[in-house]
Structures are given as C-alpha cells and as structure tokens.
Amino acid sequence: MNPVVIVHPKLAQASFERAIRPLLTHKGRYGELGIHLRSFTYPFLDVDFDWHARGHAVRLRIDGTDYPYRPVSGYWIDEHNGRLLPGRGIVPGNGGGGFQSSGLDGSPRCWFCFKGWREYHDHPSHQDTSWATLRSNGSYTVMQLIQQLSWDLNNAPGVTPV
DSSP: OOOOOOSOHHHHHHHHHHHHHHHHHOHHHHHHTTEEEEEEETTEEEEEEEETTTTEEEEEEEEOTTTTTSOBEEEEEOTTSOBOOTTSSOSEEOTTSSEEEEOTTSOEEEEEOSTTBHHHHHSGGGTTSOHHHHTTSGGGSHHHHHHHHHHHHHHSTTOEEO
C-alpha cells in the first residue's frame, strides 16, 4: 500500500534537498563526525553511522516524503536496502529509550522515539508536541536530527544491539 501524498512531490523534494544540502556538499566534514553519505534519490537519503561500541557502521534510511509538512521518517536498513529488524543483534536499541525495537502492536519494528522524527509525532502518546510547532526550530532540522542520532548512538546510556 502506497502512502497518501500530502505535499506536491516537487515542493517536498526541493524542501528536503535544501534541508540535506550540507551533507551533500560537505561529505568530508560529516565523515569526520562518523556520518557517511551512502546515497540520495528523493525521497530516500541513506547514511552510515560509525557505531564505535560495535566497531562497525549501521545504515539509516531517511524518508523525506511530504517534508516539511510532515517530519522525516527513519529506520535502519541492510546493504540490500531491506529494513533491519530486531532479533538478530545488529540494530541499536536501548530498552525503552529513543531507539525503539517494537511497534505499538508489539511486532518487531525499529523506529526513533525522538522529537522531529515522524514516528514520534505519529505516536498516540506524543500528541502534546506537534511537528508544526517544531519545524521552524533549528534544533529539529534534518541535519540536526542526523547529528543527534549519531551522537545518541554512540553516547546515550544502554544502546546495545538487539
């Protein structure tokens, strides 16, 4: 089932490309931070994060469909672009922290419980903080979300493979 498009695709693409331009034009600077551009074909941006505790990288897919009307979505993927699911000991989790490893129905599903990520704002218990109030805040730009996720992956307490 294809999601319903809310924003005209060309407008969403232009907004998303503008939001990630620093990564597209300054790959080396982000590489020094452990954030490596793998590919970009709208609406998907794939980046690798160095996961220091594990000694390898983990790949993130960011979906910019309907950006900036809706926040970006993100999930871990494998080298063949398939979603990584918990249970194999290769995706980050932190036991109820921001790195979630199950959906609302209890099924295995990785998502980010952080403001600025679509799944956070779609979650029934997070309706007190709307994306509309955050999207103009510089702390919730796509690049800030990427950098924060990289920092959390390597520094937040209890992040281990699930």
